[in-house]
Amino acid sequence: MSNLLTSRQAEELHKSIVAYLNSTGHTKSAQQIRDELNVPESSFDAATAKKYEGLLEKKWTSVVRLQKKIMDLEHKASQLQHELDSATPTSLAARKNHDPTTWLPRAPARHTLQSHRQPITCVAFHPLFSSLASGSEDCTIKIWDYELGELERTLKSHTKAVLDVDFGGPRGNTLLASCSSDLTIKLWDPAEEYKNVRTLPGHDHSVSSVRFIPSGAAGAPLSGNLLASASRDKTIRVWDVTTGYCLRTLRGHGEWVRSLSATFDGRWLLSTSSDQTSRMWDLSQPDSNAQKQTFMAHEHVVECCAFAPPAAYPHLATLAGLKKPPAASSSAEYLATGGRDKLIKIFSTNGICTKTLTGHDNWIRSMVFHPGGKYLLSCSDDKTIRCWDVAQEGKCVRVIEAADHFVSCLRWAPSIFKEAVPDTGGGLANGTLTNGAKKEESVKEQIRCLVACGSVDLNVRVFSA
Helix, strand or coil: CCCCCCHHHHHHHHHHHHHHHHHCCCHHHHHHHHHHHCCCHHHCCHHHHHHHCCHHHHHHHHHHHHHHHHHHHHHHHHHHHHHHHCCCHHHHHHHHHCCCCCCCCCCCCCEEEECCCCCEEEEEECCCCCEEEEEECCCEEEEEECCCCEEEEEEECCCCCEEEEEEECCCCCCEEEEEECCCCEEEEEHHHCCEEEEEECCCCCCEEEEEECCCCCCCCCCCCCEEEEEECCCEEEEEECCCCEEEEEEECCCCCEEEEEECCCCCEEEEEECCCCEEEEECCCCHHHCEEEEECCCCCCEEEEEECCHHHHHHHHHHCCCCCCCCCCCCCCEEEEEECCCEEEEEECCCCEEEEEECCCCCEEEEEECCCCCEEEEEECCCEEEEEEHHHCCEEEEEEECCCCCEEEEEECCCEEEECCCCCCCCCECCECCCCCEHHHHEEEECCCEEEEEECCCEEEEEEC
């Protein structure tokens, strides 16, 4: 008898083998084994046979399941070890105290939202409410409550795939913009139960990206009313959302314009294209003089782009070899682009590529800078989200297995800006604090630890602290 099993375990194993052979129709073999193992008829009636016939299969499958679990846990342990190896004292402290400036998403997602019937192409957070919009190739836009993880409503009006969504609009009146392969842009009003309030026709081919252009200086005539759109017709259009008029058409790209990113002050616009370039436009200039810089470093379609927030300037300036970072009031000093060549390029706005980040195994689909400025997040067709630490020369410090298929889009929830409380001793007069600081500088940024991604596996995932 085996030294590993007790006599009781051996007896159970023998009965299981006999019962299994009987149940599968191998009665001769079962009888032979019974004779050899001396399993008497009296101890093996019908009830006993029934009890033991599924046992062998059950044990067999549970072993395989446990082996898989062990492998998954080993993989997770190695990931955590990698995080620990590349952690800095600040990031470890942040994890302990949930410091929003250094918080990063981690698997598993807080919510996995399911309802779309085709791959998800885009996601966007409402700037104030706990709403998340997602667009899909199923021609619909779905509005979710990301705190409850529930579907609120489905918007149907586009006749082809929805390619992008974005929240923004005039002051005090947030709108949702969507664009589609049906050549149109649609505006939806959350205040009127997401009624489709306007449709903007004008592009001659699929509209691949829409972005609201943030408000310029207070009192600017079109403050917050502008929307930019990029299309396969090789143009970028700028619209006034209150009238629905196309105000300008920017031409320069030689191929499909894929994505857009605007600076926080609304002056600069960045575009990427299938022509393997990214271009920067100065919206304060007339159309003929708007194109300010062309970035050429990718060897394939450039899928996505992002302007770096001023909080990232100190880290990116070091990366670029500068001793002193640019002024935080400047809105367009550094940017990142990602493409089908599986590379992320970080540029200074003078057109020089200061860093190339490698690690993704497939097309890079979307990117976002951490509002705290220390990290850049990217998602890819390799099913992962990667977190790059720009303070550590762009080192990849976290890989999140984010989906079961291509990860097509990624968004960070916009920060909430709260005005600092003025001192009651009359210190706040004419928009200036007593210490001479301007009122604008007293506005405090509250970073939301909230990230969403969409995938070809039909799921929207929400990661939160």
